[in-house]
Amino acid sequence: MTDSLLPQPSPPLILIADDEKMMRNLLRRAMEKEGYQVVDVTDGESAIAAYQSLQPSVVLLDAIMPGMDGFTCCSKMRSFFEGDRTPILMITALDDPESVDRAFDAGAADYVTKPIHWPVLRQRVKRLLQQVSMFQQLEAANQELQRLASLDGLTGLANRRCFDQVLEKEWRRGVREGWNTTEAPQLSLILCDVDCFKLYNDTYGHQAGDACLQAVARVLQQVARRPADLVARYGGEEFIVILPNTSREGAMYVARNILAEMRTCAISHAASVVSDRVTLSLGVSSVVPTSESSQTLLLASADAALYQAKTSGRDRAVF
Ligand code: GH3
Ligand code: MG
Ligand code: MG
Ligand code: MG
Numbered sequence: 001m002t003d004s005l006l007p008q009p010s011p012p013l014i015l016i017a018d019d020e021k022m023m024r025n026l027l028r029r030a031m032e033k034e035g036y037q038v039v040d041v042t043d044g045e046s047a048i049a050a051y052q053s054l055q056p057s058v059v060l061l062d063a064i065m066p067g068m069d070g071f072t073c074c075s076k077m078r079s080f081f082e083g084d085r086t087p088i089l090m091i092t093a094l095d096d097p098e099s100v101d102r103a104f105d106a107g108a109a110d111y112v113t114k115p116i117h118w119p120v121l122r123q124r125v126k127r128l129l130q131q132v133s134m135f136q137q138l139e140a141a142n143q144e145l146q147r148l149a150s151l152d153g154l155t156g157l158a159n160r161r162c163f164d165q166v167l168e169k170e171w172r173r174g175v176r177e178g179w180n181t182t183e184a185p186q187l188s189l190i191l192c193d194v195d196c197f198k199l200y201n202d203t204y205g206h207q208a209g210d211a212c213l214q215a216v217a218r219v220l221q222q223v224a225r226r227p228a229d230l231v232a233r234y235g236g237e238e239f240i241v242i243l244p245n246t247s248r249e250g251a252m253y254v255a256r257n258i259l260a261e262m263r264t265c266a267i268s269h270a271a272s273v274v275s276d277r278v279t280l281s282l283g284v285s286s287v288v289p290t291s292e293s294s295q296t297l298l299l300a301s302a303d304a305a306l307y308q309a310k311t312s313g314r315d316r317a318v319f
Helices: 021-033 044-054 072-078 097-105 118-149 158-180 199-203 206-222 248-265 296-310
Strands: 013-017 038-042 056-060 089-094 109-112 187-194 232-236 240-241 280-287
Touching: 013 021, 013 240, 021 038, 021 056, 021 118, 038 044, 038 206, 044 056, 044 072, 056 072, 056 118, 056 199, 072 089, 072 097, 089 097, 089 118, 097 109, 109 232, 158 187, 158 232, 158 240, 158 296, 187 206, 187 248, 187 296, 199 206, 206 232, 206 240, 206 296, 240 248
Parallel strands: 013 038, 013 056, 056 089, 089 109
Antiparallel strands: 187 240, 187 280, 232 240
């Protein structure tokens, strides 16, 4: 596709609020000349309404207007959305120090006095727009970093850190939602460990071992696929599944499906002492979260069940 066929970004929108018609027209013309889209309004109330509905890139705000003045209007705009950084540039005939302080204290990003020095205003608006786009890029990069920080590099599953956070969150949600219901929802865990995986690496090599872990990850994701379920890599060849609002029976059903899906997958493992294919041992635990107990007990119980699964022959789920 050539660049001309790609959707072009629309020009930045400048919101102008000024009670004087002539000033509005001058500002509009100056901004349109720069290629910006313009919306103008005559008072503070309309400015706030336009700010909320149109989400402009920059606001040019007059200080003295009948009704709500520019300072009040500015601080109201600032308090709408947390983290909103839309710059507000005050344009005013007031150039006393108190007014300058009031404007910046109200959250204005910049201050230009009338009569307007047009080249200066142009540059100031341009610089504010550059800052907006820099913030947006930083925010996107930050979000991507946060996403990557919660992923396991090999399998693409949630990592241990993410698992800890989600378990904590689900626990608190369970406590909140369960305290006054008769049928309190249970929170379940399935701790999964690949059987004889050291032998797998020894037989097929570490790279094949990595591919095997990726295949196991896919199986787990295929089976635990309710939106609230979370599959995470818990450690080397251990995985863990969080099943919110799931009873012991529900969790055992998921666990049996995991074992069955591993059977269908049939990844060869000639050296395994359990079977001729890769198998898993699963430790399942369920509990109604309460403020008296803790998620550590739920984990310990899954761990104990996994130990039972290992010692009683592997390739099985134990509650
Ligand atoms: P068991 O049936 O009792 O669980 O035996 P096991 O061999 O699976 O358990 P053990 O803990 O002795 O070995 C785990 C192996 O997993 C050893 C380690 O090298 C391997 N492993 C851990 N992480 C990775 C990984 O990211 N890639 C590969 N290829 N191997 C890994
Ligand atoms: Mg005015
Ligand atoms: Mg292990
Ligand atoms: Mg193992």
